[in-house]
Every structure is written in structure tokens, then in C-alpha cells.
Amino acid sequence: MIRKDATAHAVPAEILDPSGGANQVRVRAYNERLVMSLVRRHGSLSKAEIARRSGLSAQTVTVIMRALEAEGLLMRGEPMRGKVGQPSVPMRLNPDAVYSFGLKIGRRSADIVMMDFVGGIRRQVRRTYPYPMPGPLLAFVVEGLAELEAAITPEERARIAGFGVAAPFELWSWASEVGAPQADMDQWRGVDLGAEIASRVPYPVVLQNDATSACAAELVFGLGPQYPDFLYLFIGSFIGGGVVLNSALFTGRTGTAGAIGPLPVQGRDGETVQLLKIASIYRLENLLREHGIDPKPLWYSPDGWIDFGAPLAIWIEDTAAALAQAVVASASVIDFSAVIIDGGFPAWVRERVVAATQAAVARLDLQGVTLPEIVEGAVGSAARSIGGASLPLFSRYLPDQNVLFKELA
Amino acid sequence: MIRKDATAHAVPAEILDPSGGANQVRVRAYNERLVMSLVRRHGSLSKAEIARRSGLSAQTVTVIMRALEAEGLLMRGEPMRGKVGQPSVPMRLNPDAVYSFGLKIGRRSADIVMMDFVGGIRRQVRRTYPYPMPGPLLAFVVEGLAELEAAITPEERARIAGFGVAAPFELWSWASEVGAPQADMDQWRGVDLGAEIASRVPYPVVLQNDATSACAAELVFGLGPQYPDFLYLFIGSFIGGGVVLNSALFTGRTGTAGAIGPLPVQGRDGETVQLLKIASIYRLENLLREHGIDPKPLWYSPDGWIDFGAPLAIWIEDTAAALAQAVVASASVIDFSAVIIDGGFPAWVRERVVAATQAAVARLDLQGVTLPEIVEGAVGSAARSIGGASLPLFSRYLPDQNVLFKELA
DNA sequence: AATTAATAATTCAATTCGATTTATTTATTG
DNA sequence: CAATAAATAAATCGAATTGAATTATTAATT
Numbered sequence: 081m082i083r084k085d086a087t088a089h090a091v092p093a094e095i096l097d098p099s100g101g102a103n104q105v106r107v108r109a110y111n112e113r114l115v116m117s118l119v120r121r122h123g124s125l126s127k128a129e130i131a132r133r134s135g136l137s138a139q140t141v142t143v144i145m146r147a148l149e150a151e152g153l154l155m156r157g158e159p160m161r162g163k164v165g166q167p168s169v170p171m172r173l174n175p176d177a178v179y180s181f182g183l184k185i186g187r188r189s190a191d192i193v194m195m196d197f198v199g200g201i202r203r204q205v206r207r208t209y210p211y212p213m214p215g216p217l218l219a220f221v222v223e224g225l226a227e228l229e230a231a232i233t234p235e236e237r238a239r240i241a242g243f244g245v246a247a248p249f250e251l252w253s254w255a256s257e258v259g260a261p262q263a264d265m266d267q268w269r270g271v272d273l274g275a276e277i278a279s280r281v282p283y284p285v286v287l288q289n290d291a292t293s294a295c296a297a298e299l300v301f302g303l304g305p306q307y308p309d310f311l312y313l314f315i316g317s318f319i320g321g322g323v324v325l326n327s328a329l330f331t332g333r334t335g336t337a338g339a340i341g342p343l344p345v346q347g348r349d350g351e352t353v354q355l356l357k358i359a360s361i362y363r364l365e366n367l368l369r370e371h372g373i374d375p376k377p378l379w380y381s382p383d384g385w386i387d388f389g390a391p392l393a394i395w396i397e398d399t400a401a402a403l404a405q406a407v408v409a410s411a412s413v414i415d416f417s418a419v420i421i422d423g424g425f426p427a428w429v430r431e432r433v434v435a436a437t438q439a440a441v442a443r444l445d446l447q448g449v450t451l452p453e454i455v456e457g458a459v460g461s462a463a464r465s466i467g468g469a470s471l472p473l474f475s476r477y478l479p480d481q482n483v484l485f486k487e488l489a
Numbered sequence: 490m491i492r493k494d495a496t497a498h499a500v501p502a503e504i505l506d507p508s509g510g511a512n513q514v515r516v517r518a519y520n521e522r523l524v525m526s527l528v529r530r531h532g533s534l535s536k537a538e539i540a541r542r543s544g545l546s547a548q549t550v551t552v553i554m555r556a557l558e559a560e561g562l563l564m565r566g567e568p569m570r571g572k573v574g575q576p577s578v579p580m581r582l583n584p585d586a587v588y589s590f591g592l593k594i595g596r597r598s599a600d601i602v603m604m605d606f607v608g609g610i611r612r613q614v615r616r617t618y619p620y621p622m623p624g625p626l627l628a629f630v631v632e633g634l635a636e637l638e639a640a641i642t643p644e645e646r647a648r649i650a651g652f653g654v655a656a657p658f659e660l661w662s663w664a665s666e667v668g669a670p671q672a673d674m675d676q677w678r679g680v681d682l683g684a685e686i687a688s689r690v691p692y693p694v695v696l697q698n699d700a701t702s703a704c705a706a707e708l709v710f711g712l713g714p715q716y717p718d719f720l721y722l723f724i725g726s727f728i729g730g731g732v733v734l735n736s737a738l739f740t741g742r743t744g745t746a747g748a749i750g751p752l753p754v755q756g757r758d759g760e761t762v763q764l765l766k767i768a769s770i771y772r773l774e775n776l777l778r779e780h781g782i783d784p785k786p787l788w789y790s791p792d793g794w795i796d797f798g799a800p801l802a803i804w805i806e807d808t809a810a811a812l813a814q815a816v817v818a819s820a821s822v823i824d825f826s827a828v829i830i831d832g833g834f835p836a837w838v839r840e841r842v843v844a845a846t847q848a849a850v851a852r853l854d855l856q857g858v859t860l861p862e863i864v865e866g867a868v869g870s871a872a873r874s875i876g877g878a879s880l881p882l883f884s885r886y887l888p889d890q891n892v893l894f895k896e897l898a
Numbered sequence: 899a900a901t902t903a904a905t906a907a908t909t910c911a912a913t914t915c916g917a918t919t920t921a922t923t924t925a926t927t928g
Numbered sequence: 929c930a931a932t933a934a935a936t937a938a939a940t941c942g943a944a945t946t947g948a949a950t951t952a953t954t955a956a957t958t
Contacts, residue, residue: 104917104943107511111943128907140944142909159952165906166952249857309742311822323823325739332824333718334859342857343821344814352755354854355821405753409818412752412764413720414732415741445763448658448751450743513916513944520917537934549917551936568925574933575925 108144111136113479115144116153119173120198121305124157126168145171153177153197153477173197178477179240181228181283182469183221184290185212185247186424187258187317187362188379192224193462194232195469199301201462203228208379211260212251214271222280242284242472245277246293246464248318249339257317257362286471288331290314292338293467294459295322296329298420300470300478302458307418311410311452313340313403314463315423315433319359325414329474345405348398358402361424364395382424382461396429400436407437407454408444415450422457424464430456517553520545522888524553525562528582529607530714533566535577554580562586562606562886582606587886588649590637590692591878592630593699594621594656595833596667596726596771597788601633602871603641604878608710610871612637617788620669621660623680631689651693651881654686655702655873657727658748666726666771695880697740699723701747702876703868704731705738707829709879709887711867716827720819720861722749722812723872724832724842728768734823738883754814757807767811770833773804791833791870805838809845816846816863817853824859831866833873839865 111134118133119125125133131141148154155174159167178197184190189208193201205224209216229237248254255265274287288296295312298304304327313321323330323338331337341356357363361378368375371391377384407419421434434456441454459466520543527542528534534542540550557563564583568576587606593599598617602610614633618625638646657663664674683696697705704721707713713736722730732739732747740746750765766772770787777784780800786793816828830843843865850863868875 104513104516104915104941107513107516108943110511126907131907137945138908139910139946142907143943146909161953163906164904164954166908166950168907253857325734330734330823333826334824336824336859338822339824339857339859340821342855343818344854346755346761350759352854354856356857409752410822412749413747413819413822414739415743415745415748417742445753445761446751447763448662448748448765450745450748511944513914513942517916535934536936546918547934548919548936551934552916555936570926572933573925573927573931575923575935577934 110479111140112144112148113477115141116148116173116477117479119154119171120300124170124172126160126170128168130171151177175200176236177239178473179232179236180469180472181225181240181243182293182465182467182471183243183245183247183277184293184465184468185217185245185251186290186464187211187254190217190220191462191465192221192228193465193469194228195466197473199297199466199470201466203231204465211254211258211264213264214267214273214276218276218280221277225281240283241476242286243277243281244293244468244471245273245285245287246290246468246471247273247287248290248320249336254318284472284475286475288468288471289320289322289335289339290316290464290467291320292322292329292331292335293471294422294457294463295324295338295467296470296474297459297463297467298422298457299324299327299329300473301466302463303418303420303455307420307453309414309416310418310420311338311340311407311414311416312420312457313359313406313422314457315359315361315399315421315425316464317360317362317424319356323414328479340406340410343406343409345402345409347402355402355406359399359406363398364392367391367395383426385426385429392429396432396436399433400440403433403437404440404444407441407452408446408449411449411452416452418453418455420455420457422459422461422463424461427456427460430460519888520549521553521557522886524550525557525582525886526888528563528580529709533579533581535569535579537577539580560586584609585645586648587882588641588645589878589881590634590649590652591702591874591876591880592652592654592656592686593702593874593877594626594654594660595699595873596620596663599626599629600871600874601630601637602874602878603637604875606882608706608875608879610875612640613874620663620667620673622673623676623682623685627685627689630686634690649692650885651695652686652690653702653877653880654682654694654696655699655877655880656682656696657699657729658745663727693881693884695884697877697880698729698731698744698748699725699873699876700729701731701738701740701744702880703831703866703872704733704747704876705879705883706868706872706876707831707866708733708736708738709882710875711872712827712829712864716829716862718823718825719827719829720747720749720816720823720825721829721866722768722815722831723866724768724770724808724830724834725873726769726771726833728765732823737888749815749819752815752818754811754818756811764811764815768808768815772807773801776800776804792835794835794838801838805841805845808842809849812842812846813849813853816850816861817855817858820858820861825861827862827864829864829866831868831870831872833870836865836869839869 118130127141127145131138154171157170159169161167175196175198180195182193189206191206194203205227207220252265252268255262278285291314294314298312308327309325319341321338321340343355344352345355347353365375368391438454527539536550536554540547563580566579568578570576584605584607589604591602598615600615603612605611614636616629661674661677664671687694700723703723707721717736718734728750730747730749752764753761754764756762774784777800847863
């Protein structure tokens with residue numbers, strides 16, 4: 081019995097419960113997704129280049145890419161001349177091949193976006209509210225979606241992959257911080273948001289935590305290609321995050337991987353508090369009020385912030401000090417190559433937060449710590465909506481080793 | 490019969506960018522490992538049962554298991570009668586199919602064990618020292634291995650899968666804690682332990698951090714089957730650990746995933762210190778000295794501890810309080826289903842540490858935390874040696890999704 | 899300018915190999 | 929004997945690989 085074995089190495093990206101078997105059909109599905117993700121990562125690649133990068137034979141790549149081109153997912157570009165040999169034909173994603181919708185539920189507003197295959201936002205609708213409630217929210221889903229759908233052709237509609245929802249965990253426990261009556265918030269209890277939306281929408285619905293969704297956006301459309309594993313932090317009304325391992329989103333058994341908010345850190349006075357009490361925008365809002373400043377500009381638009389001066393500086397310092405502790409703590413658990421920080425604020429705030437965090441980390445005891453790079457997110461304040469819209473892409477087009485394995489009962 | 494295909498691998502579960510393609514040969518290799526791991530997990534399973542659990546067709550399972558039986562890796566048991574239909578034939582691992590060696594390098598002693606395919610320690614040699622040094626250690630490898638090999642037949646020797654090494658990170662930075670002259674410790678600098686051992690041993694050598702190795706042992710021979718993902722903590726002279734995600738060892742990009750030692754926690758007086766300064770046996774040793782108690786019994790044998798009274802109680806309390814913070818911090822990053830605690834101490838100490846940690850966790854702010862179970866390790870104080878010996882099994886027989894993917898240059 | 903060599907991308911055709919499907923046999927209970 | 933379940937043999941299917949051919953281009957030479 082002859083064995084031609086491979087060199088073994090690592091744990092797959094996203095991690096999977098390896099209890100199912102693999103077969104040919106799945107191998108093909110996996111390889112197709114792999115080819116597309118390589119094209120996505122590099123913008124455009126020739127068949128030969130994909131063969132080199134994937135390790136697949138040139139012939140296999142030809143067959144797969146011909147099929148993907150026939151499906152309209154890939155487009156051929158202008159042949160590249162100037163080098164010896166037959167010119168290579170760069171293939172790139174067809175931006176119009178697939179669309180998806182993404183719903184973000186925020187503290188002050190909800191957005192629905194229509195996204196194309198390469199992450200471009202084609203259309204967007206927004207609704208603002210003092211605080212989110214199930215009834216009005218579901219009404220917005222129906223009305224907003226209708227508005228977006230009205231602008232596209234039936235052909236385009238047929239190419240919609242799904243409807244992704246980026247929502248915070250346990251809306252009802254926000255009441256005091258959101259400034260909403262507990263009775264109203266209690267209406268969320270027992271609401272199966274995914275099911276409610278699925279019954280109102282003619283597409284596959286995927287629900288995911290909002291910060292995790294933002295992390296997904298960063299993975300596909302942001303810095304994902306540069307870091308094989310990273311911890312992602314999104315500072316919204318409440319801080320949250322996501323985890324990427326081996327270039328795949330890792331959501332964990334309960335879907336709360338990267339939640340990070342409950343991580344204990346020491347505050348300014350040395351007291352131990354949860355990270356979310358410090359590094360969240362609701363905290364800045366309170367600080368502004370304490371300083372007699374109207375916090376409303378925070379909510380008009382993430383890019384409409386003005387420099388609030390001292391209270392903003394204080395908030396950034398406190399946030400950075402807390403984030404620095406979170407960075408070191410998480411690096412002690414997983415040796416992330418990067419911590420990517422983004423949030424519902426303008427780029428200049430993000431820059432200050434990241435710089436302050438880098439400085440704060442340097443002040444900590446780093447002996448034995450494998451320190452990750454601390455970098456700014458590339459997607460920005462819309463990461464949650466974009467991430468929501470990217471969720472359907474994950475289930476259909478992005479590589480996921482689980483595609484290889486049988487689903488067991 | 491051992492397969493002759495494998496070359497010496499680096500650590501089994503390092504990281505891979507999932508950019509490689511998959512093919513049939515790899516699918517078969519993966520499915521073979523999957524079948525064996527199912528048998529391993531359940532002790533013995535019939536072909537039909539494996540087909541149900543893996544989702545593979547009965548015929549595929551027949552072919553795979555017939556081959557594994559022909560290779561001597563599986564043995565058929567007594568047919569199970571008493572149920573309708575043809576009696577099922579339970580298949581189990583042949584304990585003598587594969588052996589492996591494991592070297593553990595500790596602070597006071599080194600062990601080499603010879604392990605069978607189901608985790609049984611067949612033979613063992615130990616050498617003690619005031620502190621480890623490269624020259625004597627390598628001499629021990631040669632002499633100890635010769636001693637173990639002398640007791641086995643050439644046929645048995647042909648079935649040895651490899652030589653696994655469980656060693657601490659950066660031996661040289663121990664000096665002060667180990668009580669060794671810095672000059673002696675500096676001899677470790679620049680020593681490529683894996684290469685040195687590989688040049689003295691006729692088997693594939695696999696090197697891994699000692700606590701990560703212990704984690705591997707727990708995964709294969711301990712509670713692994715019960716928890717799909719867990720954080721593993723091993724309290725030795727210094728605390729360390731490992732990470733298991735989706736039933737696979739996750740070592741991370743740099744191999745330091747789960748190192749945990751540098752995690753900042755608050756000590757008894759509220760000061761922030763690294764976990765390893767509190768939850769390590771060297772700390773207990775210092776405490777005993779401060780109380781005028783001879784700490785030598787700590788080092789004779791992990792099972793030879795006596796109840797040291799007050800200082801031990803203090804150490805357990807401090808350790809538990811620190812571990813509790815580590816548990817909450819890690820749970821904020823990854824939603825582990827369990828934290829498994831073991832160490833180089835007797836079972837009754839482990840029990841007290843775990844109970845105290847559970848109590849300490851309950852005193853923390855757990856709002857929003859997905860709390861893992863906190864449980865005792867099932868492998869015990871020999872986990873590092875057993876884990877070392879299990880490393881070669883990972884590269885050859887245990888499911889590792891990477892088997893599916895091509896390795897790229 | 900024409901010719902030849904070298905190189906690289908792509909594809910065709912044939913082959914291989916493992917999982918699946920279909921059908922059959924075997925062993926047991928009731 | 930009917931029903932049931934395990935096990936397996938033979939045939940089929942599908943995807944990747946191999947090896948050779950085709951095409952398009954640059955580089956060097958006459």
C-alpha cells in the first residue's frame with residue numbers, strides 16, 4: 081500500500097468540529113471558494129498565478145475558473161503583455177455578480193445597505209430613533225427593503241445572496257445606558273429577531289453580533305489579507321469585537337468569541353471594572369454631559385463629530401489605557417498578529433485612540449508577551465452595516481473549511 | 490506497521506494560511522485519521538457506527554477500516570450479538586500498533602517515556618539535576634533512549650512514530666527563579682534544541698512547549714472528547730497552558746497560544762502582576778522557605794507532596810484568585826466551554842486549586858461573561874511527558890484539517 | 899527585417915483514485 | 929420465515945492529476 085502523504089501543518093483557519101467526513105464534491109466546493117478568495121484578496125490574478133498560489137494544478141484551476149466565469153462570478157481583464165511568453169489574462173471578481181443586504185441595528189439608528197460583490201455600498205436607507213424597539217424596527221426592515229428593491233431590476237434582484245443582520249447582544253439589558261424605559265426594552269425579550277426578519281424577507285437571513293459582523297467586514301474588505309489572525313475591536317455605544325484565526329472568522333461555540341466587553345481592567349483609580357464601562361461611546365456621552373456639553377453631535381453621524389476638547393481627550397486616554405490591558409490580556413491567550421481597532425467615530429478619533437493605545441501598551445509589563453501590532457481598522461464606521469451585508473457572502477462564497485465536511489445531525 | 494512517508498515535521502498544529510487547495514488523496518488521509526480518532530474517542534466502534542458518526546458511506550468506511558486493520562492499527566473485537574441483524578464487530582485501536590517517545594524537560598528533572606498507541610506509559614527513565622544544562626541534557630537523551638530501546642525488540646522499534654520534546658520557553662530567562670548561575674543558563678542561548686536532539690536520535694523529532702504538550706495529552710487522552718474547545722492550564726514551576734479549538738490543538742502563529750503566564754492580574758494587595766508570579770510552584774517554594782519549611786518534598790515527586798499547612802493554603806488561595814481573573818479574561822476573548830486545570834502536584838492539591846478557583850470566579854463581576862466550566866485535568870502530573878510522546882501521533886495519526894490542504898512554499 | 903530559440907499561459911485528452919450508489923450476502927431476533 | 933441490521937462487492941461518478949500540445953510573446957541571432 082503506497083502512501084503519498086503530505087507534510088502536515090496547521091490548524092485551519094476557522095476552526096471546525098472535525099467530526100464529519102470529507103468527499104470530492106466538497107473538495108470542489110472548497111477549491112472554488114478558495115480560487116475566488118484569492119482573486120478577491122489580490123484584486124485580479126491570472127489562472128497560472130492562482131495555480132501557483134493554491135498549489136492546485138493548472139488544469140484544475142482552468143476548469144474551475146472557466147466554470148466561475150461562465151457563472152458570471154469572474155470577469156476576464158485585458159491580457160498582460162510585456163513579459164516573455166503568452167500573455168496572462170487577469171481575472172477579477174464581477175462586482176455585479178452578487179448583491180446582498182445588510183441591516184445594522186444601532187443605539188440611535190438602523191441602516192440597511194445594499195452591497196455589491198466587492199464591498200461597494202450601492203444604496204442605503206437609515207432610520208433614527210431614541211432607542212430601538214421591535215415593532216418599529218421590523219416595520220423599517222419591510223419599508224426600507226422595499227425602498228431599496230424598488231431601485232433594482234428583477235435580474236439584479238435574482239442575484240441577491242441574502243440578508244445579513246448585525247445586531248448587539250441582548251438589547252434588553254441596555255435599558256439604563258440607552259436611556260430607555262425598562263418596560264420598552266423588555267419587549268425585546270423573547271423576540272426571535274432572526275425568525276421575525278426571515279418571515280418578512282424573501283432572502284436567506286443570517287444574524288450575527290454587530291461587532292463580529294464588523295470584524296467580518298474587516299476580514300474580507302479591510303486588513304484581513306494582511307493579518308492571518310487578529311483581534312478586532314469595534315467601539316460603538318458599547319465596545320465589542322471579533323476574532324479571526326487563520327484568515328477565517330472564529331465565532332466560537334456560543335457565537336460570543338471576541339465579545340471582549342466583560343474583560344476586567346483597572347480604571348483610572350485602580351478599581352477593577354469591565355472594559356465596556358470605559359471604552360464605549362456611551363461613556364463619552366456621559367462625560368460630555370458632565371462637562372455641560374451637548375452630546376447630540378455624537379449621534380448625527382459618525383463623521384460629524386467635532387473636537388470636544390478636554391472630555392474627549394480624557395475619554396481617549398481612559399479608553400486607551402483600558403484597551404492596552406485588553407491587548408496584553410488577549411495576547412496572553414492567543415498570539416494574535418494584530419489588534420485592529422475601529423469604531424463609530426471619525427478617522428481622526430480612531431487615529432488618536434490607536435496612538436494612545438500603542439503608548440499605553442508600552443507602559444505595561446510586557447515580559448514574555450508576544451505583542452500584536454496595534455493598527456487602525458481600514459473599513460471605518462460603517463463596518464457593522466458592511467459586515468452585516470458580508471454575512472451572506474460567507475455562507476456562499478468565502479472559504480470555510482466546513483464546506484469540506486459533512487454536516488452531522 | 491508504521492508508514493514510511495512522513496518527514497520530520499515542525500509542530501503539528503501551527504498556523505496555516507488556508508490558501509492551499511484540497512484533493513482526493515488528502516481527503517482519504519483526512520478520513521483515515523477521522524476514523525481512527527472516532528475509534529480512539531469511543532474506545533471501540535463498529536464500522537456501521539463510524540459510518541453514522543462520520544457521515545461517510547458504509548462502503549467507504551469498510552474500505553478505510555479494512556486498510557487500517559491490515560496495517561495493524563485497528564483490531565477487531567468480539568462480535569456483539571443480542572440485537573436484530575448481523576452482529577456488529579467492534580473495532581478498537583491496537584495499543585501495540587505504534588509507540589512513541591516523549592521527553593519532558595523540567596526544572597528539577599527530565600523524563601523520557603515510551604508510550605503506546607492508547608496513551609499507556611510502557612517504560613520511563615528519569616534524571617534529576619539542580620538545574621537543566623544543554624550538555625548533560627543531551628547526554629541523558631542519548632543514554633536514556635538507549636536504555637529504553639534496549640528493552641524492546643527490533644520489530645517494536647520499527648513501530649516507533651517519533652520522539653516528542655516538551656520543553657519550557659526560553660530556558661535561559663529562568664536563571665534567578667531556578668536558582669542557577671546566569672552564566673550556566675546562558676549556555677542555552679543559541680542552542681537549537683530540536684536540531685541537537687534530531688541529530689542524536691533516529692526518529693522524527695517534534696518540539697513543543699511543555700504546557701502546550703500537556704494540553705495535547707489532555708486533548709487526546711483526557712477530557713478532550715468532552716469539550717470541543719478549552720483553555721488548558723498547567724501549573725508547574727511556572728504556569729503555562731494551551732488552547733484547543735474545535736477539538737484541535739491551536740498553537741497560534743508563533744506557537745505561544747495559551748501561554749497565559751504574562752496575563753496581568755491583581756494580586757492580594759491590589760497590585761498588578763503577571764499571573765506566573767502568583768500561580769506557579771516556584772512561588773510556593775518561596776513561600777515555604779519564608780515559613781521556614783523545607784521545600785524539597787515539592788521536587789521528589791509530584792505525588793510526594795505533604796500537606797504544608799498554612800503556606801500551602803495561602804498559595805492555593807492566591808493562585809485561585811489569580812486563576813479566576815485569568816478565566817474571566819480568557820472567556821472574554823474566546824468562549825471556551827471549559828478551563829481545564831492540572832499541574833505538577835498531587836490530585837488532592839489539584840482538587841483544592843480547582844475548588845478555590847471556582848469559588849473565586851463566583852466573586853467576580855460576571856455580567857455578560859460566557860463562563861466556562863472549570864474542571865480538573867484527567868491526565869495528571871505526567872501530562873507533559875505524555876504530551877511530549879503524543880506529539881508524534883499528531884503529525885501522523887490524529888485529525889488535523891491541514892492534512893487536507895496543500896502546503897505552499 | 900526575418901528567423902530561431904526560449905519561455906510562459908492555457909488547454910486537451912487520458913488516467914487515476916476515492917467516495918458513492920446499488921445490489922447482495924450474512925447473521926441474528928422474534 | 930419475515931424483518932432487520934451489518935458488512936461488502938461491483939459498478940459508477942466526479943474531480944484532480946499527468947503529459948502533451950497549442951498559442952502568444954520576448955530575446956537573441958542572422
